[in-house]
Amino acid sequence: MRDGSSFPFDRWLGVVLLVIGAGLFYDTFFFRTFDWDPVGMAFWPRVLLATMGVVAIWHIVKGRVGAEVAERFTPRAFVVFGGGVAYVFLLDTLGFFILTPVALFGYSLWLRPVSMRAIVSGGFVAVFGTGLVYAIFEYGMDVILPRGILG
Amino acid sequence: MSIDPSIILAALANVLQPWNIVFLVLGVIGGLLVGIVPGLGPTLAVALLIPVTYAMPPEVGLSLLIAVYVGGMSGGFVTAVLIRIPGTPASMATLLDGFPMAQKGQAGAAIGNAIVANFIGTIISAICLVTFAPLLAAFALKFSFAEYTAVCLFAMTAVAAITGSSASRGFITAVIGMLAACVGLTPVDGLPRFDFGFSDMEGGLGLLPALIGLFAVSQMMKDSERQTGSTPRPVSAMSSILPSFRDMTGNAFNYLRSGLIGTWVGVMPAMGGGPAALIAYAQARNASKTPERFGHGAVEGVIASETANNATIGGGLIIALTLGIPGDPTSAVLLGGLMIHGLQPGPQLFLNNPEVLYGIYFSLFFSSFIMMLVLFLSVRALVKVIYIPRFWLQPILIAMCVVGVYSLNNRIFDIGVMFAFGLLGYVLERLHYPLPPMVLGIVLGPLLEANFRKMLAAEGSLLPLVESPIALTFVVLSVASLVWAARLRRKSLPEISEKSG
Numbered sequence: 001m002r003d004g005s006s007f008p009f010d011r012w013l014g015v016v017l018l019v020i021g022a023g024l025f026y027d028t029f030f031f032r033t034f035d036w037d038p039v040g041m042a043f044w045p046r047v048l049l050a051t052m053g054v055v056a057i058w059h060i061v062k063g064r065v066g067a068e069v070a071e072r073f074t075p076r077a078f079v080v081f082g083g084g085v086a087y088v089f090l091l092d093t094l095g096f097f098i099l100t101p102v103a104l105f106g107y108s109l110w111l112r113p114v115s116m117r118a119i120v121s122g123g124f125v126a127v128f129g130t131g132l133v134y135a136i137f138e139y140g141m142d143v144i145l146p147r148g149i150l151g
Numbered sequence: 152m153s154i155d156p157s158i159i160l161a162a163l164a165n166v167l168q169p170w171n172i173v174f175l176v177l178g179v180i181g182g183l184l185v186g187i188v189p190g191l192g193p194t195l196a197v198a199l200l201i202p203v204t205y206a207m208p209p210e211v212g213l214s215l216l217i218a219v220y221v222g223g224m225s226g227g228f229v230t231a232v233l234i235r236i237p238g239t240p241a242s243m244a245t246l247l248d249g250f251p252m253a254q255k256g257q258a259g260a261a262i263g264n265a266i267v268a269n270f271i272g273t274i275i276s277a278i279c280l281v282t283f284a285p286l287l288a289a290f291a292l293k294f295s296f297a298e299y300t301a302v303c304l305f306a307m308t309a310v311a312a313i314t315g316s317s318a319s320r321g322f323i324t325a326v327i328g329m330l331a332a333c334v335g336l337t338p339v340d341g342l343p344r345f346d347f348g349f350s351d352m353e354g355g356l357g358l359l360p361a362l363i364g365l366f367a368v369s370q371m372m373k374d375s376e377r378q379t380g381s382t383p384r385p386v387s388a389m390s391s392i393l394p395s396f397r398d399m400t401g402n403a404f405n406y407l408r409s410g411l412i413g414t415w416v417g418v419m420p421a422m423g424g425g426p427a428a429l430i431a432y433a434q435a436r437n438a439s440k441t442p443e444r445f446g447h448g449a450v451e452g453v454i455a456s457e458t459a460n461n462a463t464i465g466g467g468l469i470i471a472l473t474l475g476i477p478g479d480p481t482s483a484v485l486l487g488g489l490m491i492h493g494l495q496p497g498p499q500l501f502l503n504n505p506e507v508l509y510g511i512y513f514s515l516f517f518s519s520f521i522m523m524l525v526l527f528l529s530v531r532a533l534v535k536v537i538y539i540p541r542f543w544l545q546p547i548l549i550a551m552c553v554v555g556v557y558s559l560n561n562r563i564f565d566i567g568v569m570f571a572f573g574l575l576g577y578v579l580e581r582l583h584y585p586l587p588p589m590v591l592g593i594v595l596g597p598l599l600e601a602n603f604r605k606m607l608a609a610e611g612s613l614l615p616l617v618e619s620p621i622a623l624t625f626v627v628l629s630v631a632s633l634v635w636a637a638r639l640r641r642k643s644l645p646e647i648s649e650k651s652g
Contacts, residue, residue, distance in 0.1 A: 009582050010320075010582075013323075013582065013584075017323065017327075024330070024345065027345065027347075028344075031342075031344050032340075032342055034340075037340070037608070038607055038608055038611065039604055039607055039608075041337045041339070041340050041342060041344055042344070043604065044333065044600040044603070044604065045330065045333045045344065045345070048326050048329050048330050048333070048596075049330070051326055052323065052326045052327070052330070055319050055322055055323050055326070056323070058319060059319065059323075065317055065319050065320060066317025066320055066583060067317070068317065068583035069583075070581060070582050070583065071581045071582075071583075072581075073578075073581055074376040074377075076375055076376050076377075077372040077373065077375055077376050077577060078372075079375075080371065080372050080375045081368075081372060081570060081573065081574050081577070084368070084566075084570035084573065085567070085570055087553070087566070088563060088566050088567040088570060091563050091566070092563055096554075100550060100553075103546075103550075104546040104547070104550060107375075107545070107546045107549065108542045108543070108546045109542075110375060111374075111375060111378060111541055111542040111545060111546075112378050112540075112542045113378055118542070121540075121542065121543070122542070125542070125543055125546050125547065126546075128547070129546055129547040129550045130550070132547065132550075133547075133550045133551060133554045136203065136551075136554075137202075137554050137555075137558055140203070140206075141202070141203065141205065141206050141558060142206070143554070143557070143558040143561070144561070145554065145557070146563070
């Protein structure tokens with residue numbers, strides 16, 4: 001993904017978008033159609049996908065289309081994203097009151113070197129953050145947060 | 152479009168309700184705090200608060216959002232002056248002279264002048280909003296499907312023009328945004344598409360989860376790349392923060408020019424406070440008798456930058472309220488706030504809900520007064536927020552994002568959408584693909600599709616786009632902006648080739 005490589009990131013992204021675009025274009029053939037509708041609901045996505053395809057091909061051909069250099073991806077950032085995805089999948093089962101303090105504690109520790117002080121302050125963030133959000137949304141706005149195994 | 156004084160007075164009375172004033176003060180303080188913390192900004196603050204305003208009457212909720220917007224846009228200069236890190240990108244130009252002033256021991260003067268400049272910039276743009284928005288809305292009432300299609304096309308091509316040397320990157324992100332808006336029920340037929348058999352997908356991806364993901368989650372992913380380091384300390388203590396009478400009177404024309412530049416740039420889709428501040432800064436330098444002082448602590452530079460970036464608020468609201476086209480990501484989120492309260496931005500808003508509009512006008516004026524008072528009285532206390540460790544602040548902010556997004560529809564799916572857009576935003580930003588065009592695509596995509604398809608259904612051809620004088624004007628402007636983008640790109644090509652060897 002480095003900018004000076006023989007396969008620059010604009011070209012990579014062009015290939016990815018072309019593949020995804022082709023899949024989505026194929027899907028538009030399964031949209032419902034009506035005789036009275038002159039263009040149909042597949043028309044607009046096809047225009048967009050065709051446009052994206054043309055620009056993606058141009059990116060593949062040109063290789064590099066801007067002056068800026070790509071910045072390096074860091075695994076630490078993807079771990080945060082992974083934690084978010086895990087939260088989404090576990091929320092319904094474990095519920096807000098079990099999962100949120102755990103997630104906040106883990107995220108707080110992830111942002112600083114592990115030490116006894118970090119663990120104590122992480123515990124504070126977990127309890128305070130969960131309580132604050134609960135107070136604002138469940139008390140203040142009558143939002144029922146997922147209870148999970150707590151019923 | 153007639154003006155009914157009784158509605159204006161009712162809106163004023165509503166804004167002056169004690170609870171509303173409390174919300175305005177809290178909103179401004181909250182916005183300032185978020186604006187001061189580098190990496191956060193008004194877009195995140197407004198997006199986070201939209202779910203909170205859901206239970207409020209529209210006038211009160213929107214007043215709160217406007218207050219947060221004004222506070223968030225205003226707070227960014229504090230860290231730009233004191234520690235050379237702009238709290239928001241809109242204050243990038245402020246550090247060019249604000250930080251050198253602080254190095255010379257004039258941090259108080261820089262901050263005082265920036266506060267007044269923020270106030271005057273907001274007021275100039277608010278006057279423009281009150282004056283021009285009804286005129287533009289009255290004009291927009293003549294719009295039919297063809298005119299709306301042409302306006303949306305123009306807004307989209309403006310994206311290609313302002314993304315400069317990499318116009319196609321902006322174009323691609325705009326198309327991705329429009330494609331994301333295609334998921335779910337179509338605006339014309341009311342039938343699902345791209346749902347892949349998942350019932351949750353039929354409801355669409357949602358504007359707010361997408362925006363919070365793009366701007367908040369991606370920022371938190373970026374911030375988590377390194378473990379906490381030490382926060383830079385201010386280079387000098389703040390002396391008196393009251394600006395001198397000489398600085399203020401000597402910059403009267405600078406205020407006016409920068410305010411008008413900021414308002415105009417705010418009207419242009421997808422530009423926002425950063426470019427406005429840089430353009431106003433460059434104009435102030437050109438107009439100065441001592442341009443060599445710029446970059447070394449010229450107060451005119453601070454004034455130009457801060458007046459212009461706050462003036463984009465009113466400019467952005469002009470086009471957002473009258474045509475439903477966001478001037479910047481924060482305006483896009485505000486439009487989402489309007490829609491959540493069942494209000495449709497556009498000329499009909501001026502006819503059907505004038506009380507909400509007048510409420511927005513008054514909130515903008517009052518918020519700017521409150522912002523100035525709060526900053527003069529408590530900037531020394533507010534600045535301490537930059538010392539709150541990230542490992543306290545960010546987990547709480549992300550919890551607010553998660554539950555805020557969930558509370559919109561009580562759907563866990565929306566949280567997943569938020570994280571997915573967070574990943575997308577993080578990857579695209581790392582590759583220097585701009586995000587504002589994607590926001591524009593998400594907001595304008597359904598509008599463009601609906602009007603384009605209705606035009607085709609009604610007229611059976613594309614001819615109305617060139618037969619209507621208004622539509623033709625916007626089509627010509629669209630072509631012109633594309634040509635401009637192509638010229639910019641051609642100019643920058645030698646530079647790219649040189650860099651890549």
